Amino acid sequence: MSMEIIFLGTAGSVPTKTRNVSSIVVRYQGDYIFVDVGEGTQRQAMLSGVGLRKNMKIFITHMHGDHVLGLIPMLQTMCMLRRTEPLQIYGPRGIRRFITENMRMLNIRPTYPLVINYLSDGRVFDFGEYVVKVARNEHDRYSYALCIEEKPRPGRFDPEKAERDGIPKHLWRLLKQGRTVTLEDGRVVDYRRYVSPPLRGRKVVISGDTRPCRRIVSLARDADVLIHDATFASDRAERGVETGHSTAEEAAIVAREANVKVLILTHFSARYENVDRLVREARRIFPATFAAEDFMRVEVPPSRRPIRTW
Numbered sequence: 001m002s003m004e005i006i007f008l009g010t011a012g013s014v015p016t017k018t019r020n021v022s023s024i025v026v027r028y029q030g031d032y033i034f035v036d037v038g039e040g041t042q043r044q045a046m047l048s049g050v051g052l053r054k055n056m057k058i059f060i061t062h063m064h065g066d067h068v069l070g071l072i073p074m075l076q077t078m079c080m081l082r083r084t085e086p087l088q089i090y091g092p093r094g095i096r097r098f099i100t101e102n103m104r105m106l107n108i109r110p111t112y113p114l115v116i117n118y119l120s121d122g123r124v125f126d127f128g129e130y131v132v133k134v135a136r137n138e139h140d141r142y143s144y145a146l147c148i149e150e151k152p153r154p155g156r157f158d159p160e161k162a163e164r165d166g167i168p169k170h171l172w173r174l175l176k177q178g179r180t181v182t183l184e185d186g187r188v189v190d191y192r193r194y195v196s197p198p199l200r201g202r203k204v205v206i207s208g209d210t211r212p213c214r215r216i217v218s219l220a221r222d223a224d225v226l227i228h229d230a231t232f233a234s235d236r237a238e239r240g241v242e243t244g245h246s247t248a249e250e251a252a253i254v255a256r257e258a259n260v261k262v263l264i265l266t267h268f269s270a271r272y273e274n275v276d277r278l279v280r281e282a283r284r285i286f287p288a289t290f291a292a293e294d295f296m297r298v299e300v301p302p303s304r305r306p307i308r309t310w
């Protein structure tokens, strides 16, 4: 099962010639999880091949225009396409009013049920094979970071060993499920002899617009990928404090403290035509740092690390 991150917009506040405003898609298990949909996101989605999907969910980290103004056009297009499947939207306070009032004013009649869910600190949405965890960040009163985390994958069953030990085949399923079984001859068989420990799930964390903060460090603990606000370079650190954003260096400190594998910087101020300087500054603190680009795709490989040993 592949897990892929697709960047649709990597600029902060305003689009530039090479970057659109915020939007990231995480594709996993046939689901397309959109995180923020700035103006023009549907066209970016089209150009990237992501498109508008039946199995899409839309998360909005906070109600600032550059993260949410692309939502109404997407909802309208899906009406024109006569979508019938329910669409799940997850957002902060104000999201319902924003959608309903805009749709009413523009006379957009939904052809599909719109299901609106509210984000709040500590909330966990369970989607079967994976969860989305929510933590408040430090930007606006209702602004959130998100963690998309695959559930632990079951360890590997060793059929040869089971065969050798004469475990009847009809009991293999139970062992794979982590059950201890008793054979007809009275032998008690511990599944751990035949199944390796479960493997850690993959974990991608998206900070949203934010100052560096402890809650993101905990949310991102040991993550495969942390995507963090890096609006400014060190020369504009005071602007970061004023506007509730981070510098590339601050993002790198969060990545180091959270012990993530890879840090991807995004939400760059339009003043940096070239973001090499931001990457350089971050790499001095956290070497595995990269800059997001529009249409960049990042595959997150499955982890081979067991959760525990037995």
Ligand code: ZN
Pocket: 062, 064, 139, 209
């Ligand atoms: Zn913002």
